[in-house]
Amino acid sequence: MTARLDLDPALVTRARELAACAAQPVVDLARAHTTVSVERAVLRLAGLTGTDPVTGDGDRREGTARDGTATDRVPWVNRVVDAVRDQVGLEHGVALPVWHALASGAAPDLQAVAEQVGAGTARFVVPTGAGAERARDAARAAVAAGLARVDANRARREELVARLGDAPRRPWVYLIVATGDIHEDIPQAQAAARAGADVIAVIRSTGQSLLDYVPEGATRTGYAGTYATQENFRLMRAALDDVSAELGRYVRLTNYASGLCMPEIAVLAGLERLDMMLNDAMYGILFRDINPRRTFVDQRFSRMVHARAGIVINTGEDNYLTTADAVDEAHTVTVSQLLNETLAKEAGLEDWQLGLGHAFEIDPDLPDSFRLELAHALLARSLFPDAPLKWMPPTKHMTGDVFRGYLLDGFFNLAGALTGQGILLVGMMTEAVVTPWLSDRDLALRNVRYVLDAAGGLVEDFAPPPGGFIDRRADSVLREAVALLERIADHPQGLIQAIADGTFGITRRPPDGGKGLDGVVALTAEAYNPALELLEAVRA
Amino acid sequence: MPDGIDVVRPYGDTTGDGMVQLSFTLPVPPGPRAEGAALQLAGKMGIAPAMVVHSHGIGGGGGGGAAFTFFVVYGPVRHLVDLAAVQVEERAYPLLSPGEVDGAIRAGLHRQLVVLGACIGTDAHTVGIDAILNIKGFAGEKGLEYHREMRVANLGAQVTVPELVARARAERADAVLVSQVVTQRDAHLRNTRELAAAFREAMGEARPLLVVGGPRFDPAMAAELGVDRVFGRGTTPGEVASYLVHALIGSRRPDTPAPEDP
Numbered sequence: 001m002t003a004r005l006d007l008d009p010a011l012v013t014r015a016r017e018l019a020a021c022a023a024q025p026v027v028d029l030a031r032a033h034t035t036v037s038v039e040r041a042v043l044r045l046a047g048l049t050g051t052d053p054v055t056g057d058g059d060r061r062e063g064t065a066r067d068g069t070a071t072d073r074v075p076w077v078n079r080v081v082d083a084v085r086d087q088v089g090l091e092h093g094v095a096l097p098v099w100h101a102l103a104s105g106a107a108p109d110l111q112a113v114a115e116q117v118g119a120g121t122a123r124f125v126v127p128t129g130a131g132a133e134r135a136r137d138a139a140r141a142a143v144a145a146g147l148a149r150v151d152a153n154r155a156r157r158e159e160l161v162a163r164l165g166d167a168p169r170r171p172w173v174y175l176i177v178a179t180g181d182i183h184e185d186i187p188q189a190q191a192a193a194r195a196g197a198d199v200i201a202v203i204r205s206t207g208q209s210l211l212d213y214v215p216e217g218a219t220r221t222g223y224a225g226t227y228a229t230q231e232n233f234r235l236m237r238a239a240l241d242d243v244s245a246e247l248g249r250y251v252r253l254t255n256y257a258s259g260l261c262m263p264e265i266a267v268l269a270g271l272e273r274l275d276m277m278l279n280d281a282m283y284g285i286l287f288r289d290i291n292p293r294r295t296f297v298d299q300r301f302s303r304m305v306h307a308r309a310g311i312v313i314n315t316g317e318d319n320y321l322t323t324a325d326a327v328d329e330a331h332t333v334t335v336s337q338l339l340n341e342t343l344a345k346e347a348g349l350e351d352w353q354l355g356l357g358h359a360f361e362i363d364p365d366l367p368d369s370f371r372l373e374l375a376h377a378l379l380a381r382s383l384f385p386d387a388p389l390k391w392m393p394p395t396k397h398m399t400g401d402v403f404r405g406y407l408l409d410g411f412f413n414l415a416g417a418l419t420g421q422g423i424l425l426v427g428m429m430t431e432a433v434v435t436p437w438l439s440d441r442d443l444a445l446r447n448v449r450y451v452l453d454a455a456g457g458l459v460e461d462f463a464p465p466p467g468g469f470i471d472r473r474a475d476s477v478l479r480e481a482v483a484l485l486e487r488i489a490d491h492p493q494g495l496i497q498a499i500a501d502g503t504f505g506i507t508r509r510p511p512d513g514g515k516g517l518d519g520v521v522a523l524t525a526e527a528y529n530p531a532l533e534l535l536e537a538v539r540a
Numbered sequence: 541m542p543d544g545i546d547v548v549r550p551y552g553d554t555t556g557d558g559m560v561q562l563s564f565t566l567p568v569p570p571g572p573r574a575e576g577a578a579l580q581l582a583g584k585m586g587i588a589p590a591m592v593v594h595s596h597g598i599g600g601g602g603g604g605g606a607a608f609t610f611f612v613v614y615g616p617v618r619h620l621v622d623l624a625a626v627q628v629e630e631r632a633y634p635l636l637s638p639g640e641v642d643g644a645i646r647a648g649l650h651r652q653l654v655v656l657g658a659c660i661g662t663d664a665h666t667v668g669i670d671a672i673l674n675i676k677g678f679a680g681e682k683g684l685e686y687h688r689e690m691r692v693a694n695l696g697a698q699v700t701v702p703e704l705v706a707r708a709r710a711e712r713a714d715a716v717l718v719s720q721v722v723t724q725r726d727a728h729l730r731n732t733r734e735l736a737a738a739f740r741e742a743m744g745e746a747r748p749l750l751v752v753g754g755p756r757f758d759p760a761m762a763a764e765l766g767v768d769r770v771f772g773r774g775t776t777p778g779e780v781a782s783y784l785v786h787a788l789i790g791s792r793r794p795d796t797p798a799p800e801d802p
Contacts, residue, residue: 191599207662210698223662223727287666289696322667400773432755439565439610442598 005382005474006466011482012383018485019338025494026281027346029293030300034529036085036212036519038301039094040077041263042531044271045146046139048110049230051075051216052118076114077264078213083117087124090521093529095139096132097124103134110142136528143530147308150270154310157250157273160241165249167198169456171391171416171424173448174254178203178435180222182232186239188438193243193251195445199276199423201254202236204228209259209288210515214268224435228255228265233272252276254314257302258284260294260516266302270309276355276423277306280316281343282336282495286504287319291514292496303347304535313349314423315340318359318392320504326361326396330376331480332504333358337380338485339495341387348535351386355423359392360412364404368469370411375473377419378464382474391416393427405429406447413451420459424448546623549616558616560587565610570597574609582613590615631779633786638687641781645689648789652691655684655784656708656748657717658699661731666697668719668754672777681778690781701731701738708739708748715749715784720756728756729765736766749787751780 056073084094098113101124107113116122127135167173175197177188182202189200205222208215218235219227226232233255240251252275257266262279269277281299284290306313317333317340324332337356344354358380362369380389393412398405409427416424426444428436436444464470484503491497493511502508552559564581568574575592582590591614597606636644645653657669673694674683685692693711695704708716718735720728732752739747753771762770769783 194599205662206665207698223725437565438598438608439563442610 004385005378005464005471007379007382007478008475011478015334015338015383015478015482015485016342018482018489019335019342022485022488022491022494022498023339023342023346025496026296026343027300029496030297032523033293033297034090034093034521034523034527035263035294035297035516036078036081036090036521037261037263037298038529039081039084039090040075040261041267041301041305042093042095042139042143042529043077043080043098043110044264044267045150045531046110046142047146048077048080048114049075049216050111050114052079052114054118073216075213075216076111076117079117080114080122083122084124085521088126091524091527092126093523093527095143095530096135096526096528097126099135099139099142100125100127100131103138104131132526132528136530139528139530140533144534146267146271147531147534150267150305150309153270153273154308157275157310160244161250164244167249167252169452170388171421171452172198172252172388173445173452174199174201174390174423174425175441175445176201176203176425176436178222178225180205180224180226181220182218182226182235183220185226186236188441189236190239190243191438192441192445193240193247195442196449197251197426197445198249199252199254200236200240201276201278201425202226202228202232204256209256209284209290212260212516212519214261214264228268230268230272233268233274237273254278257306257313258316259288260290260298260519262295262298263301263305266305266309266311269311270305274311276312276314277302278316279303279306279313280319280336280357281340282499282504283316283319285499285509285514287316289509289514291517291520292499292509292511293520294514294516296496297520299343300347301532303344303349304532307348307350307353308535310353312353312355312388312423313344314355314390315357317357318361318390321359321361322396326359326363326376327366327372330372330477331484333376334379334383334477334481335484335488336504337384338481341384351384352388354384354387355390356380356384356387357390357392360394360408360415360427361392361396364394364397364408370415371469372473373411373415374419374464375470376477377415377421378470379474379477381419381421383478388422390423390425391421392425393431395427395431398427398429398431400433402429402433405431406443409444410447410451413448414455417452417456418458418462548621548623549619552616558618559614560617561612561614562587563610563612565598565608567608569606570595570609575611578609578611578613582615586617586619587613587615588618633782633790635778636782636785638682638778638781641785642687642689644785644789645687648785649689652689653687653715653784653788654711654713655690655692655715655717656695656704656711656713657684657692657719658695658704659697659719659721660699660701660704660735661720661727662698665721666694666719668721669694669717672717672719672753672775672780681776683777684781686777687781701735704735705738705742709743713748714788715751717780718750718752720752720754728752728754729761732765732767740766749784751783753780 051073084097088097175192177185179185203225205225205227215227215229218231237253240253244251254276257277257279284295285292317336320332360373362372394408406429412427428440428444430440488498500510549556549558550560578592579590593614594612595609598608599606657673673692684690750767751769752767755773757770757772759770759772
């Protein structure tokens with residue numbers, strides 16, 4: 001990739017310093033707290049699965065699951081964490097009381113602990129002294145077994161990429177399936193892979209981000225998307241392994257580590273060898289009104305898991321441009337990318353794992369709109385030269401005129417090729433009309449193939465001159481970004497206070513507002529989280 | 541169109557040629573049989589003689605080859621359009637500028653007009669309600685928050701109906717705006733009926749004006765759904781603001797003639 005602008009190096013350094021400074025209070029906050037979802041993720045790493053059979057109504061709605069799964073049954077991990085919290089609080093973490101129960105012979109295994117919780121007979125205490133030592137050792141061993149599976153999956157991915165082959169070129173072609181039924185998604189995903197998709201994303205059921213539990217089992221009843229469950233992950237990964245072998249290239253699988261269960265979804269992704277995960281530092285706060293503290297604590301843990309699993313994260317900067325003007329607010333994308341980068345690196349992710357997002361959302365009726373798009377895309381490319389940037393297609397100005405939309409998507413693809421983007425989310429001409437049809441996906445992939453075949457190599461030739469329109473525009477966006485970062489870093493609580501003040505867009509999100517705050521707990525000095533200990537040990 | 545002609549056909553390049561284009565996919569592998577199937581469908585749709593100008597297989601490249609075929613079909617449709625029988629819902633109120641909206645509220649209400657907005661059900665997509673309410677607005681028009689004479693609260697996504705009723709009561713809302721963008725299996729219609737029933741039960745005649753909107757709604761369904769107004773795709777903040785003025789203030793205008801005794 002040679003497309004690159006010569007950005008002012010002092011300005012770039014300043015931008016990164018400010019981002020780190022603005023993010024520091026977030027890191028401090030995350031280190032000092034845990035959440036119900038972080039603690040549930042620990043239990044999931046230790047192998048606790050399943051749901052409490054006496055909870056939930058089951059899926060008795062229309063289109064009910066033929067295999068009888070219930071998406072509203074309460075998972076055992078929720079039951080156990082809630083019971084620990086009721087009895088002894090969560091400020092020590094869930095590991096000490098749970099593994100004390102195991103080590104002291106109250107239950108033979110984790111599943112039995114869960115069933116005692118279900119029966120109402122579990123009694124938790126926080127051990128001290130030798131008892132705490134014993135509980136820590138046992139918890140560490142149990143979680144290490146889960147992390148070993150995550151490690152094995154990472155090795156397996158590397159082996160499959162080496163043996164079968166990788167995506168034939170950059171950008172990787174990224175395509176979404178979303179039927180609500182995992183058994184309908186699978187043939188669609190396989191068809192998309194055969195037609196040229198390198199990455200399949202299974203979009204989640206609407207509203208899953210605000211569920212405070214992860215549904216269980218193979219599901220067939222999602223709305224505008226399919227529930228993220230461990231079993232759905234497993235089924236789709238297996239189906240893509242089959243099609244990868246058939247095609248002679250490793251087809252990647254993506255899901256969403258966002259919302260109230262971000263840490264658990266990250267763990268399930270590691271356990272089931274997902275390859276990329278949507279994971280943004282601020283998206284849930286700004287767009288889903290999830291509590292800021294909850295998000296930042298969950299986000300750090302989930303990113304540490306992703307780092308370990310060799311998963312590429314995708315950030316959500318495209319969202320800023322769907323609600324704000326893509327020219328006026330271009331610098332907010334750059335600011336968010338820099339914040340996402342600094343928080344990701346603090347959590348152990350490397351450059352190659354940072355699919356920083358941006359989008360082609362400028363009003364096509366604006367003169368020079370394509371040149372502006374190129375400037376913004378090239379700014380991101382030049383600012384993050386080693387990150388596989390995620391390039392998102394037009395949505396805001398897709399009007400239902402499918403013919404114009406097809407042309408716009410062609411220009412989007414061309415901009416992606418010209419500026420060396422790493423991951424290209426395939427745009428649909430029927431955006432804002434219907435959830436994509438089989439033929440929409442096929443036509444969209446034909447559009448991508450034509451542009452990449454015809455112009456993919458243009459990245460070598462495309463070098464906008466210094467002082468020209470594109471160079472000047474990129475420079476001015478970067479300067480606006482630095483100015484905004486200065487304002488954020490000036491806040492006593494950095495990013496946290498800046499979000500409360502509505503610095504990002506119109507929404508103000510105070511630290512004590514939003515959904516999920518009651519799941520945040522301040523840790524004591526004696527708190528123990530075996531997963532954090534093991535994940536941090538590798539990085540030390 | 542010349543006066544007096546009220547029967548028309550689609551226009552390709554000659555008056556009356558009836559030409560239409562369409563595309564679709566059949567779950568049939570590509571080949572002569574698939575083409576024949578496409579022609580049969582086109583014929584049943586009233587296109588005759590139909591031409592399959594393009595077709596290609598979808599889902600191939602694997603072991604079994606393509607299982608589907610995509611078609612582009614052109615041809616004349618034999619149906620006639622009777623313009624005299626076309627019914628459209630014309631806007632029953634004038635489109636006001638933001639200044640006129642504020643002026644009408646000031647003159648007619650003597651206080652701020654209170655608007656609550658939310659997405660209900662499982663829909664977490666606030667783009668619709670945000671486009672109408674946020675200052676940023678939509679299609680070059682500022683959102684309702686821009687109006688000095690309106691007090692707007694955007695409750696965001698996944699608000700429950702009881703929550704919305706309680707807030708409407710507490711805020712003494714004049715109007716409640718509900719947007720539903722993503723929906724499957726007509727969940728938007730179910731949710732809307734639930735909304736209307738809850739407000740009817742809780743507040744009866746004193747309920748606020750209920751307005752729903754979203755790309756899947758049919759504007760003609762307001763009465764059937766039990767709400768005052770339904771807005772469809774492409775609705776702008778100005779249309780909504782104008783409607784609110786019409787519905788909440790328009791009837792109370794001093795210059796409105798009183799109903800005559802029979």
